[in-house]
Amino acid sequence: MxxxxxxxxxxxxxxxxxxxxxxxxxxxxxxxxxEFLRAIxxxxxxxxxxxxxxxxxxxxxxxxxxxxxxxxxELRTIALELTxxxxxxxxxxxxxxxxxxxxxxxxxxxxxxxxxxCRLPEKFFTRxxxxxx
Amino acid sequence: MxxxxxxxxxxxxxxxxxxxxxxxxxxxxxxxxxEFLRAIxxxxxxxxxxxxxxxxxxxxxxxxxxxxxxxxxELRTIALELTxxxxxxxxxxxxxxxxxxxxxxxxxxxxxxxxxxCRLPEKFFTRxxxxxx
Amino acid sequence: MxxxxxxxxxxxxxxxxxxxxxxxxxxxxxxxxxEFLRAIxxxxxxxxxxxxxxxxxxxxxxxxxxxxxxxxxELRTIALELTxxxxxxxxxxxxxxxxxxxxxxxxxxxxxxxxxxCRLPEKFFTRxxxxxx
Amino acid sequence: MxxxxxxxxxxxxxxxxxxxxxxxxxxxxxxxxxEFLRAIxxxxxxxxxxxxxxxxxxxxxxxxxxxxxxxxxELRTIALELTxxxxxxxxxxxxxxxxxxxxxxxxxxxxxxxxxxCRLPEKFFTRxxxxxx
Numbered sequence: 001m002x003x004x005x006x007x008x009x010x011x012x013x014x015x016x017x018x019x020x021x022x023x024x025x026x027x028x029x030x031x032x033x034x035e036f037l038r039a040i041x042x043x044x045x046x047x048x049x050x051x052x053x054x055x056x057x058x059x060x061x062x063x064x065x066x067x068x069x070x071x072x073x074e075l076r077t078i079a080l081e082l083t084x085x086x087x088x089x090x091x092x093x094x095x096x097x098x099x100x101x102x103x104x105x106x107x108x109x110x111x112x113x114x115x116x117x118c119r120l121p122e123k124f125f126t127r128x129x130x131x132x133x
Numbered sequence: 134m135x136x137x138x139x140x141x142x143x144x145x146x147x148x149x150x151x152x153x154x155x156x157x158x159x160x161x162x163x164x165x166x167x168e169f170l171r172a173i174x175x176x177x178x179x180x181x182x183x184x185x186x187x188x189x190x191x192x193x194x195x196x197x198x199x200x201x202x203x204x205x206x207e208l209r210t211i212a213l214e215l216t217x218x219x220x221x222x223x224x225x226x227x228x229x230x231x232x233x234x235x236x237x238x239x240x241x242x243x244x245x246x247x248x249x250x251c252r253l254p255e256k257f258f259t260r261x262x263x264x265x266x
Numbered sequence: 267m268x269x270x271x272x273x274x275x276x277x278x279x280x281x282x283x284x285x286x287x288x289x290x291x292x293x294x295x296x297x298x299x300x301e302f303l304r305a306i307x308x309x310x311x312x313x314x315x316x317x318x319x320x321x322x323x324x325x326x327x328x329x330x331x332x333x334x335x336x337x338x339x340e341l342r343t344i345a346l347e348l349t350x351x352x353x354x355x356x357x358x359x360x361x362x363x364x365x366x367x368x369x370x371x372x373x374x375x376x377x378x379x380x381x382x383x384c385r386l387p388e389k390f391f392t393r394x395x396x397x398x399x
Numbered sequence: 400m401x402x403x404x405x406x407x408x409x410x411x412x413x414x415x416x417x418x419x420x421x422x423x424x425x426x427x428x429x430x431x432x433x434e435f436l437r438a439i440x441x442x443x444x445x446x447x448x449x450x451x452x453x454x455x456x457x458x459x460x461x462x463x464x465x466x467x468x469x470x471x472x473e474l475r476t477i478a479l480e481l482t483x484x485x486x487x488x489x490x491x492x493x494x495x496x497x498x499x500x501x502x503x504x505x506x507x508x509x510x511x512x513x514x515x516x517c518r519l520p521e522k523f524f525t526r527x528x529x530x531x532x
Binding site (some may be wrong): 278334335 | 410411413414415416417418420422467468
């Protein structure tokens, strides 16, 4: 399963080199991840209310071509692995409706409770498992 | 009393127009404010541990001339009013060692406890009052 | 005339105090401003291609109540003054569909060419003037 | 060779989960990289004046333990590979004076001229080569 989201490049996403600053793609990945989870019924505020956090433990990205101010980006968020122990996603960023890959990456979150690694409770896992269908 | 801090302009502070993005000066003001408070013995983590937050209720800024990547900025943070009810600061940003004002502004914080406006406890106010000397 | 845009609060918009960091409202104002201009046919990339920049010379904001992660914000961008010399906008931020004002502010841009203040060329001003109708 | 820099965690570096937002470590890596280059005599403004840019093509990071507001971080930037074609750095972030690794990562920049991959001119490469000693 994948979820597609769209985002305009803002002035504050760019830098003096005229392109989107690379760290901002890592932020865009997060936006995709949150919308993917929403699409399968996972509300991160509900998870936080239950005392569960989901820290990122690893992220990587490759940048193939630059994006510019006001470009409309299409972000595809793809579930690679969703278990009681972690969420592993892949991201692809293109200009809207274009085939060329501008940036891609992956991220891994674990789940924690009171600062310790935990396994995701049933009620959330049931929904999370939908993301791999 | 005023406190002077220094900060290099980073790539991620700039935008496609080649200059520091205006919203980043608002962030710099905060850096100056935190260092001003540290200089008079106020540790904001200690305040937060006591359940006191200090939301900004007002900020304004004027931008006179641009700053660029790698410029070394000198930020002067000046206390205008420090009471049990609020902190009112003024900020001036120049190139290090230069007289010309690049940006200036003010901010106002109040104090809150459990989400409600409160008056600052004695132990913090005693230190805060030093900032006006 | 005003233009309404919507924006979800992201994790990276919030800070340790659990609410949207105040500097991020200044960024949201910009998003509203760009969309207002798009609505009246002004493409800022076209303006930049013609060598015209539009630096912010003044911004102010008041923060009445906090916004939180995943809140859907409704930003109203209102033209106060649009001339050949400057653009003056007002912004209002609320939860989507809610009446309560969370944050408000104003900004002023001027126009520059080769780093000097200029008057906006006819082709852009004709469109800009629509924004006051 | 490595270069050590220090940085205080700001409110705007943190998020609602109470810790430094992971994308901000990618920004810190850049700060270390710029200071490493300055230490070996490379001024990126000079490089940009000569029409040479240095886009990031790859970045990765692992996050082992969180950093919090006001923590003083120690960033070690280590040159792994510095050639006429690319710069490959490694980063390690710890609390100042502490042994425990909080975050680590690597990045790769290439050099471009007029948007095309280029080989770094002699005058810059001579200095860059110092970074591997």
